[in-house]
Amino acid sequence: MPPPTGKPIVRIAELEIDPEQIESYKALLSREIEASIRLEEGVLALYALAVKESPEKIRIFEVYADQGAYQAHLRTPHFLEYKASTSAMVRSLRLVETEPIVLADKLDDQRRLR
Template sequence: MKYLIKGVLLNFAILITFSCKQQVQNENIVELNSLIIRISEIEIEPNYLDEYISILKEESEASVRLESGVISIFPMFQKENPTEIRILEIYASKEAYKSHLQTPHFKHYKTSTLKMVKSLRLVDMDAIDAETMPEIFRKIKSN
């Protein structure tokens, strides 16, 4: 009987340990169904391009580094027309997006680049294959 009680207690301890560990791991997982995915299409006034890019780089880097709900702020430009900027934005949730809009670095970006933007179009997207997205990010190495 003594060994039976020890065995039950040991199994219970193991079960609690693994379930707590799994819970901690799950806290770091983003729910794919709650993602906010957007492509920002921005045309910049040519005479402000260098200044705009500098401010955008600061904002995108700070967003990804400081905000756990910001998965991607990935700016790029068209090779044949560098004033045509595109930004792939991915947020963990609607709440993460709303929080992002209130950050000092985003507010600085928005207010300091207003005069530089010729046009802005925000295109909300849905992922066709959201299950593959984590694999895409796993493949990227930073050196």
């Protein structure tokens, strides 16, 4: 993959899943996230969470190196398989576009200390 050419893309996906299918959904989501992190250099972070006491409400925090990395992610076989496999499970999906202010993690701190 070419080096990032723009600013990072950060978005939050807000999903509501059919409660009868939540365990199947979580397994498919876990497989998709693992593949994305392992195979895609431009996928910097994917964090999936359930709203406390509402396990059918899933939030995914997504960080991509740039718009090109995000667009490439949407075309990968593992993402397309995830979308096809979960389409009947997802009751609603809302994508929240964000404007990053500060992006940091412990790994950034550890790299700076070396």
